[in-house]
Amino acid sequence: MALTAERIVNAACAILDAYGLADLTMRRVADSLGVKAGALYWHFANKQSLLAAVADRILAESRGEEDVSAEDDLHQWATNLRSRLLQHRDAAELVASTRATGLGGVDPAEGAREMLQATGIGKEEADPMAQAFVHFVLGHVMEEQTRSQLVALGVVGEFDPVRSQRYFDAGVRVLVAGVDAR
Amino acid sequence: MALTAERIVNAACAILDAYGLADLTMRRVADSLGVKAGALYWHFANKQSLLAAVADRILAESRGEEDVSAEDDLHQWATNLRSRLLQHRDAAELVASTRATGLGGVDPAEGAREMLQATGIGKEEADPMAQAFVHFVLGHVMEEQTRSQLVALGVVGEFDPVRSQRYFDAGVRVLVAGVDAR
DNA sequence: ACCTGAACACCGTTCAAGT
DNA sequence: ACCTGAACACCGTTCAAGT
Secondary structure: OOOHHHHHHHEEEHHHHHHHHHHHHHHHHHHHHHHHHHHHHHOOOOOHHHHHHHHHHHHHHOOOOOOOOOOHHHHHHHHHHHHHHOOOOOOOHHHHHHHOOOOOOOOOOOOHHHHHOOOOOOOHHHHHHHHHHHHHHHHHHHHHHHHHHHOOOOOOOOOOOOHHHHHHHHHHHHHHHHHOOO | OOOOOOHHHHHHHHHHHHOOHHOOOHHHHHHOOOOHHHHHHOOOOOHHHHHHHHHHHHHOOOOOOOOOOOOHHHHHHHHHHHHHOOOOHHHHHHHHHHHHHOOOOOOHHHHHHHHHHOOOOOOOHHHHHHHHHHHHHHHHHHHHHHHHHHOOOOOOOOOOOOHHHHHHHHHHHHHHHHOOOO
16 A cells, blocks of 8 residues: 555554654654554654644634624634644644644634624734634643643542633633633 | 753743744754753653743743723733744744643733633633633734745845734734624 | 763654665 | 655763772
8 A cells, every 4th residue: 555645644643542652753753554653754844844734633623613693703623723723632732843843834822813803803913813713722732742642641639620611711701811812 | 951841841932932843853953052862851741841831930020010990901912922932933822732631820811811700700600701812812913923924035025014013913903892792 | 959971762854776 | 856864963861880
């Protein structure tokens, strides 16, 4: 079976979910495909590009299912982004570091920006607001995912998903209230 | 001269500032001290512990110089945290990943939590709000620092510090307005 | 107590050579 | 065009042995 970019991303995604970002190495991806590590470099320029492709796929999954006319648009959008990230191990960290590299074609802020503009907020104002939402969601989920992993390793006591949800909602509420106060 | 935890943190900090987080390896820290890599493990359990110590130092620098009675307390606090992070290369990424590991003794949210409580907000409400501020600041500065580095490498066109500042202030304003709207 | 030497088990990346 | 083999220049970590 021919090695393609898509099959490589599939394999990388599987390793991410099963073993986490730390174990997502070029050699392990290659091994899982029955191929040598060097072969991957025919399809991807480097590891960061492969990671960006994985991040893009995660962000593109089940996107845009928000009800744009709803009262609490933004809250729903943030919740949707969070749940997309929670679908894959270490996804928040992966997306955050991919954004940092500048690679990565899917902009997670897009939906929020559109919604903000739909409520009559100007482009120049909507953009930094959308960024603030993304920073919050990524930061929150990063903490959530790494904490739940520390718990899985038995390093730290408990992970309370209800409390985590409450924290998330509280943060989103503050941001939404700040937007409404404008 | 005896090798101490403090001297190791100093050396690590110097390498961080000069070469960035990617080059902050145990071997390079050891080299810069004229010592073998193994020697560091007498003073730190592992690399993450050393990184946590560096993060703690950065967060502790020039802290608590806010005027607690000022009108725009929180905005000033956020600006102070941002400028502490901007003092050292890749500091936001370092602090974010240290928070993730659970090591790290300095909580960057502390100041914000105190201020929020000082305005009469209950502990249970102040905590998630403070976290939201920290997530935003770390996310913003992470992007700021990696973008300015990409520019330095000539990968991407421009970095506009004024625009970046505007984005930061806009984000903080939304959060502060959200708190005030409570 | 504190450090060296030397190893173990890995990395990302490159590239001639094969098919 | 696409992949292998094999190397290069690294990693974090461990640990017997030295002082």
